[in-house]
Amino acid sequence: MSVKHVLFVVTNAAAIGPHQRATGFFFPEIAHPFEALDKAGIAVEYATLQGGKPPEDGFDAADPVQAEFLASASYRRMAHSRKLSEVDVLDYDAVFFPGGLGPMVDIARNPQVQAAVRRAWDGGKVVAAVCHGPSALLGVTLADGTPLVRGRRVAGFSTAEEDGYARADVPFDLESALREEGARYESAPPWQPKLAVDGRLITGQNPASGSLVGEAIVEALRQPA
Numbered sequence: 001m002s003v004k005h006v007l008f009v010v011t012n013a014a015a016i017g018p019h020q021r022a023t024g025f026f027f028p029e030i031a032h033p034f035e036a037l038d039k040a041g042i043a044v045e046y047a048t049l050q051g052g053k054p055p056e057d058g059f060d061a062a063d064p065v066q067a068e069f070l071a072s073a074s075y076r077r078m079a080h081s082r083k084l085s086e087v088d089v090l091d092y093d094a095v096f097f098p099g100g101l102g103p104m105v106d107i108a109r110n111p112q113v114q115a116a117v118r119r120a121w122d123g124g125k126v127v128a129a130v131c132h133g134p135s136a137l138l139g140v141t142l143a144d145g146t147p148l149v150r151g152r153r154v155a156g157f158s159t160a161e162e163d164g165y166a167r168a169d170v171p172f173d174l175e176s177a178l179r180e181e182g183a184r185y186e187s188a189p190p191w192q193p194k195l196a197v198d199g200r201l202i203t204g205q206n207p208a209s210g211s212l213v214g215e216a217i218v219e220a221l222r223q224p225a
Contacts, residue, residue, distance in 0.1 A: 004042045004221045007092040008034075009084060009113070009136070011102030012048045014055035017169030024055030026100035029130050029210045030078075031069035033096065036214025042221060044074055045092070046081040049106055049113075053079035057100050058207070084112055089120040093221050099131025099157065099207070104170050108135035121148060121200070126220045130204035130213045131157045138177055148201075150182030155196035155205040158187040 008030060016023045037044055048054050060066050069075055089095050095116065097107060107113050117140045120127055129136055134156035140148040159175040179185050187205055188194035194205035195212040202220060204213040 004093045005091070006037055006042055006044050006094045006096055006217060006221075007087065007089060008044055008046050008078075008096050008098060009107070009116070010046055010048050010054040010078070010081060010098060011100060011106055012050045012052070012054055013102035013105035016101045016105050017166075017171075019169065021101065021166070021169045022055075022057065023101035023105075024057045025098050025102055026131060026207055027056050027059040027066055027069075028063065028207045029098040029100065029133070031063075031066045032210030033098070033130070033214030033217070034069055034072075034074060035065050036211055036218055038074070040218040040221075042218065046078045047084045047087045048081045049084050049110065051081055051083040051086075054081060055102065057102070084116060089116050089125065090123045092120075092125065094126035094128060094217055095120045096213075096217065097129035097133035097136040098210075099129070099133040101132060101166055101169065103132045103135050104172075104174070107133070108172075109139045114140045117148065118142070124200070126200045126202060126217060128202040128213055128217050129156070130210055131206050132174060134178060134203050135174055138181065147181040147183075149178055152183060152201055153186055153196040153198040153203075154178050154183040154201070155186050155194045155203045155209065157206055158190065160187075161190045161206060164190065
């Protein structure tokens with residue numbers, strides 16, 4: 001059986017908001033999905049809008065999964081991420097958008113990201129995201145003009161979570177934006193794991209949901225074509 005490949009599209013944004021809060025990708029939201037994919041023998045590659053090493057946030061040395069990822073060859077390869085403009089998402093079996101506050105700066109409503117999501121979706125690929133990563137889905141429209149998320153189950157960082165975390169820093173509320181595009185938004189209580197799977201669309205609510213998203217991608221890629 002041929003090896004499956006997943007493209008992680010990661011933020012380049014190192015700061016957000018009027019107070020220039022330090023940010024980047026949230027470390028467990030790459031480390032935990034990566035662990036699930038790696039255990040399943042699925043290859044992971046990285047892209048960012050600008051290329052190079054993405055800024056990071058939220059590393060916890062007490063978490064063995066994060067510590068293992070930090071020491072991995074995959075983490076080192078991420079420092080040399082390719083520019084998204086130089087990557088064809090159709091070369092991959094799935095595309096995944098990890099969270100952190102960074103995606104709210106450069107991933108959300110970015111035309112290049114929207115085009116990549118639409119191309120992956122139309123190409124029959126799995127599209128996945130966690131926490132603030134589902135901001136990548138905003139503004140993505142299908143051939144008939146309807147939003148990708150309309151009528152689909154979607155999880156993402158909740159309004160309740162944002163109120164206690166970064167309300168003063170984010171440019172918009174993710175839960176509200178997803179609902180406005182017609183998503184069937186689902187959530188668990190703040191900081192509890194939540195996975196939403198709607199066909200090829202796989203989303204998780206928060207950092208605690210990263211492993212669930214990774215496992216769901218594995219499951220989706222094991223389905224017969």
